[in-house]
Amino acid sequence: MAAIFSLLQVLLLVLALQHSAVATNCKERERHALLELKKGFKDPSKRLFSWEGQENCCMWEGVQCDNKTENVIGLDLRNTVSYYQEVGDLYIISSRLEGSLGGEISSSLIHLQHLKHLDLSGNYFLGETIPSFISQLKELRYLNLSRAGFKGTIPSCLGNLSSLQTLDLSNNGVYQYEPSHQWLSHLTSLRHLVVSGVTFSSNSSTSLVLALNKLPSLVEISLSDCMLESIPLFIPSLNFSFLSILDLSQNNISSFMPGWFFNLSRLEYLDLSSNDFHGRVSHNLANMTSLKSLNLGVNDFSEDAIPESIGSLCNLDTLDLSRWNIGKRFAEFGGVFSGCLRNSLTHLHLSSASLKGIIPDWIGDIKNLQVLDLSNNFLYGSVPSSLARLSSLQELILISNELNGTVPEEIGKLSELVNLNLAGNYLNVVLSETHFAELEKLEILFLSDNPLVFNVSSHWNPPFILKTLRISSCSLGPQFPTWLQTQHELHALDMSDVGIADTAPIWFWNLTTKLFSLDLSHNQIEGTIPKTLSFRDIFSVDLSSNLFSGTLPEFGSITRELDLSNNTFSGHIPANIGERMPYMFYLSVSTNKLSGRVPSSLCQMKGMGAVDLSKNQLSGELPDCWLNSSALQILDFSNNNVIGGIPESICDMPSLTSLHLSNNNLSGEFPVSLKKCCHAPATQPGPLTDRPHQTGWTPLGARPQI
Numbered sequence: 001m002a003a004i005f006s007l008l009q010v011l012l013l014v015l016a017l018q019h020s021a022v023a024t025n026c027k028e029r030e031r032h033a034l035l036e037l038k039k040g041f042k043d044p045s046k047r048l049f050s051w052e053g054q055e056n057c058c059m060w061e062g063v064q065c066d067n068k069t070e071n072v073i074g075l076d077l078r079n080t081v082s083y084y085q086e087v088g089d090l091y092i093i094s095s096r097l098e099g100s101l102g103g104e105i106s107s108s109l110i111h112l113q114h115l116k117h118l119d120l121s122g123n124y125f126l127g128e129t130i131p132s133f134i135s136q137l138k139e140l141r142y143l144n145l146s147r148a149g150f151k152g153t154i155p156s157c158l159g160n161l162s163s164l165q166t167l168d169l170s171n172n173g174v175y176q177y178e179p180s181h182q183w184l185s186h187l188t189s190l191r192h193l194v195v196s197g198v199t200f201s202s203n204s205s206t207s208l209v210l211a212l213n214k215l216p217s218l219v220e221i222s223l224s225d226c227m228l229e230s231i232p233l234f235i236p237s238l239n240f241s242f243l244s245i246l247d248l249s250q251n252n253i254s255s256f257m258p259g260w261f262f263n264l265s266r267l268e269y270l271d272l273s274s275n276d277f278h279g280r281v282s283h284n285l286a287n288m289t290s291l292k293s294l295n296l297g298v299n300d301f302s303e304d305a306i307p308e309s310i311g312s313l314c315n316l317d318t319l320d321l322s323r324w325n326i327g328k329r330f331a332e333f334g335g336v337f338s339g340c341l342r343n344s345l346t347h348l349h350l351s352s353a354s355l356k357g358i359i360p361d362w363i364g365d366i367k368n369l370q371v372l373d374l375s376n377n378f379l380y381g382s383v384p385s386s387l388a389r390l391s392s393l394q395e396l397i398l399i400s401n402e403l404n405g406t407v408p409e410e411i412g413k414l415s416e417l418v419n420l421n422l423a424g425n426y427l428n429v430v431l432s433e434t435h436f437a438e439l440e441k442l443e444i445l446f447l448s449d450n451p452l453v454f455n456v457s458s459h460w461n462p463p464f465i466l467k468t469l470r471i472s473s474c475s476l477g478p479q480f481p482t483w484l485q486t487q488h489e490l491h492a493l494d495m496s497d498v499g500i501a502d503t504a505p506i507w508f509w510n511l512t513t514k515l516f517s518l519d520l521s522h523n524q525i526e527g528t529i530p531k532t533l534s535f536r537d538i539f540s541v542d543l544s545s546n547l548f549s550g551t552l553p554e555f556g557s558i559t560r561e562l563d564l565s566n567n568t569f570s571g572h573i574p575a576n577i578g579e580r581m582p583y584m585f586y587l588s589v590s591t592n593k594l595s596g597r598v599p600s601s602l603c604q605m606k607g608m609g610a611v612d613l614s615k616n617q618l619s620g621e622l623p624d625c626w627l628n629s630s631a632l633q634i635l636d637f638s639n640n641n642v643i644g645g646i647p648e649s650i651c652d653m654p655s656l657t658s659l660h661l662s663n664n665n666l667s668g669e670f671p672v673s674l675k676k677c678c679h680a681p682a683t684q685p686g687p688l689t690d691r692p693h694q695t696g697w698t699p700l701g702a703r704p705q706i
Contacts, residue, residue, distance in 0.1 A: 026057040026065060029111055030072045034063065036108035041101045047077075048101075064117065071114035077101060078144065079122035100124040102149075110136045119144040121168070127151050130174060135160045144168040146194065154198070159183030168194040170222065175199035181211040190215050196224035196247070205230045205253075213239050220245040224271070227251065233258045245269040249295065252276065262287050271295040273320065278302060286312040297322035297349065306333045314340035320349035322373075329357035330379065342366050351397070352376040359398075364389035373397040375421070382406045383422070388413050399446060400424040407452075412437040421446040423470065430455045439464050448472040448494065458482050470494040472519065477501055480508065480525075490515060496542070497522040509533050521545050521563070529553040543567065544588070552589065555581055565590040565612065572596035573613070578604035588612040590636070598637065600625050610634040614660065622647050629653045636660040646671050 038051045050061045057072065058065035064074030079099050101123040109115075115137050121144045129152035130145060140161050150172040158167070164187050176198060184193075193212070200208055205228040212221060216239045228251040238260050246267060254276040261270070262284040268291060277299040286309040294313070297320045304327060310319065330350075337345070345366050355377040363372070364386030372390070375397050382405025383398065393414050403425040411420075415438045423446040430453045436442070442464035453475040460483045467489055477499035485507045493515060501524040509530055512518060519542040528550030535541070536556035542563040551571040555562060559581050569592040574580065578601030585607055594616040600623035602611060608629060614636045621644035622637065632653045638660040645668035646661065 026070050026072065031057040033108040033111035034060065034072070037106045040104040040106035042103035043101055045099050047099065066114070069114070072112050073114050073139075074117035075112070075115065076117065076119045077123070078119045079124075102126065104128060105131050107131070107133050109133065113137065114139055116140060116163075117142040120148055121146040123148045125149045129153070130155055130158075130169070132157050134158065137161070138163065140164055141189075142166045145172065146170040148172060150174050153177070156183035159186035161187060163189055165189050166192040166194075168192070169198055170194045170196040172197065177201040177204070181208045184208075185211040185214040187215060189217060191217050191242075192220040193218065194220065194222040195226065196222050198226055200226050200228060202227060202229045202252075206232045210235070213237075215239070216241060218243055222247040223251070224248070225250040228253055231255060231258060232260075235260045238263055240264055241266070243267055244290075247271040248275065250274040254278070257282060259284070264288065266290050268292045268315075272299065273322075274298040276300055281307045281309065283307075283309045285309040288313065289315065291316055293318035293347075295320040295349075297324070299323075304328065306336050308336055311336045311339060311341055314344055316341065316344055317368075318347040318349075319345060320347075321353060322349050323352040324350075325354050326350075327354040327356070330355045330374075330377075331357055331360040331362075334360060334362045337362065337366060343368065345369060346392070347371040349373040350377070355379060358382075359384050359387075361386040363387065366390070368392055370416075371395040371397075374401065375399045377401050380404055383408060383411065383427070385410045387411065390414065392416055394441075395419040395421075397421045398425065403427050405429075407431065407435060409434040411435055412439060414438070415440060417442055419444040422450065423448040425450050427452060429453075432456065433460055436462060436464065442466065444468045446470045447474055450474060454481070456481075456483060462486055465489050468492040471498060472496040473498070475499050477523070480505055484508065485511070487511065488514075492517040494519040495523070496520060499523070500525055503527040506530070512538070516540070518542070535559065552594070557581060558583060560584055561586045563588045564592065567592055569594060573599050573618075575599050576601050578602050581605065583607055585609045585631075589616070591615040593617060595619065598622055598642070603629055605629075607631050609655075612636040613640070615639040618642060621645075622650070624649050626650050627652050631655055634658040637664065639663040641665055643667065645669070648672075 034051060034057050038048050041048065048061060057063055058070060062075055062077045063072060064076065065071060066073050079101065102125055105125065105128070110133050116139050118140060119142070126149040128150055130150050132155040134143070135155065135157040141163050143161070143164060143166065146168045152174060154169065154174050154176045159182070167187065167190060181204065209231050212218060213235055218240060219242050221243065222245065224247050228248065231248070231253055233255065243264055244266055246264070246269065249271045250273070252275065256279040257277060262282065267288055270291060270293070273295045278301060280302055281296070285307065291313050292315050294316060301324065303324065306321060306326065310316070342365050346368050347370060348366070351373050355374065357379065358381035359374065359379055361384055364384070367389070369390050370392050371394060373395070376399070379401040380403060383403060385408040387393070387396065388408065388410035394416050395418060397419065399421045405427065406429045407422065407427055409432070412435045417439050418441050420442060421444070427450045433456050440463045443466055445466055445468070448470045449472065462483055466487050468491060469487065470492070472494045475498065476495065478501040480500055480502040488511060490511055491514060496519045503526045513534065515538050517540045518538060521542045521544040523546055525546045525548065527548065529548065533553060535553065538556060538559055540561040541555065541559065544563045545566040548567040548569060550569065552564065552569055552573065557580065560583055562584065563586070565588045569589065571594065573589065573594055573596060577599050582605060584605045586609060590612045596618065597620035598613060598618055602608070603623065603625035606628055609631055610633060618640040619642065622642055624647035626647065626649040630653065633655050635656065635658070642664040644666065646666060648671045650659070
């Protein structure tokens with residue numbers, strides 16, 4: 001009985017201690033510091049709603065405390081909102097802001113003197129500099145400020161963080177011009193340095209590497225896109241004994257491969273891509289036996305072959321020699337990929353390498369291959385059936401070659417395939433359901449610009465759910481493909497010039513609610529677009545050269561490219577079109593049956609590059625509101641019923657190069673402002689035959705793949 005009583009006492013004591021631990025507030029000084037930190041933040045999505053009152057701050061969102069001392073030791077406030085980088089900066093910014101913290105970082109942070117972990121990555125502190133008072137957090141071991149919108153110089157006092165093991169300042173607008181970089185050499189505990197996208201002065205590249213060589217614990221150095229122009233060819237006393245990751249990609253380094261590279265015996269990841277490395281690749285590459293990933297693409301190496309030394313790297317799983325001018329038959333390199341590479345290699349990138357001939361059958365012997373990229377070469381013949389032996393293949397990218405044979409049905413057995421890209425070839429084959437039989441994981445299908453014919457049953461239920469489908473210039477019609485209604489996760493769809501001569505069914509318009517890009521141009525698709533349909537998130541739309549009718553559909557505020565030309569749309573152009581789509585860059589509704597006036601709200605689209613309203617039935621006077629249209633290059637109001645004079649402001653646009661007003665009912669004198677249009681080309685192109693140029697912009701028919 002006494003033993004039971006004693007046991008109950010122990011249990012009650014344990015429960016009391018647990019209750020006390022939960023109920024006890026965190027340190028008052030630290031709780032107050034966190035509340036002050038919150039005051040400085042802009043938090044539109046209320047991520048820090050739990051940071052309030054007298055509650056135990058150890059229970060607040062993103063706060064970590066030591067279980068014994070209850071000191072705050074971690075702040076994880078990173079923004080993890082996902083977004084699609086491919087669809088344009090406007091969408092990226094608006095999506096990131098939804099979950100971002102902004103504003104200022106309060107100096108109250110220094111009262112968290114036991115902080116070991118600080119992560120503010122992915123937020124949006126636009127224009128703020130990296131706070132120098134972070135250097136007072138002496139126990140800090142992990143600091144991540146990447147992708148957070150910081151500007152200005154990196155405070156050299158960060159060198160006081162002698163306990164720091166991970167420093168990530170990548171992808172901000174920060175720079176460091178200090179020639180000696182001594183502050184970096186003071187981070188004696190540093191293991192991971194990620195400063196990709198940080199601008200270093202070009203004349204201090206060598207001193208930067210020498211400063212890092214004083215840190216013997218370094219495991220990772222990521223200096224991608226740092227404007228480096230050189231690296232030391234010789235380091236007298238090499239200290240990179242533990243270095244596993246070295247990323248020098250996307251710089252301006254003009255150099256041979258330094259000999260000290262080949263002494264990095266523990267190096268597993270080496271990326272020298274997108275530089276100006278030249279000369280031959282040393283046979284000493286074979287000494288780097290720990291290498292798992294090697295990227296030498298987009299350089300000026302004098303190799304006219306795949307270096308044989310690569311065949312000795314038995315741990316290599318990723319090889320990228322893209323944009324090498326190899327210029328030989330692919331089949332000649334079977335020896336390099338024989339032996340241990342056939343078992344180790346999982347990613348092979350040989351795009352734009354001037355490879356010739358057929359795709360050799362031995363490619364099917366690299367049994368663990370997951371990614372095969374042979375794009376932009378001179379390969380011809382058929383897609384080999386030996387690829388079916390690559391049971392782990394996830395990406396097959398053969399775009400822009402000269403393949404002129406068939407696609408084997410065995411391709412449908414690649415059950416792990418996520419991305420199939422055969423676009424831009426001369427493949428002449430009838431694709432059946434067998435070609436897709438086991439492709440349950442397929443998300444991206446690019447078959448554009450091939451004379452391919454789809455021959456599938458109207459009752460076919462594909463095994464896949466695609467996110468991107470591009471099959472322009474294939475033969476898909478004349479009926480609208482019924483199997484498409486199963487593809488309810490589409491983000492990008494290009495079915496231009498596929499021979500459809502049918503009415504767009506209602507179920508199709510329901511698929512468009514998730515689309516960022518839609519191209520149905522150059523078909524004979526009929527019907528009206530439902531008025532209830534919302535194109536809220538669509539970025540680019542091309543419905544040109546069809547038989548669509550009815551009033552113009554409504555599009556969302558992020559739409560930037562809209563081509564509805566060569567249809568039979570009628571009614572008025574919405575008076576508030578400029579308010580609805582303020583970021584529009586290209587707008588064409590040419591060759592329709594639109595009436596009414598030219599809306600003055602077009603002038604509110606300050607980023608607009610081209611407007612084509614030609615060949616309609618527009619009337620009334622042209623608006624005189626173009627003073628702020630600084631980006632407009634092409635303006636076409638020709639072949640309408642416009643009356644009145646030419647607006648004075650129409651030639652106050654500094655970028656205007658093409659103005660079309662012919663075949664209207666204009667009257668009055670030419671305005672004096674037309675003298676300002678002298679920078680327009682003497683021989684004017686046809687209406688919008690060429691779209692305006694803009695950094696990061698390409699025509700609808702050649703836009704970046706999504």
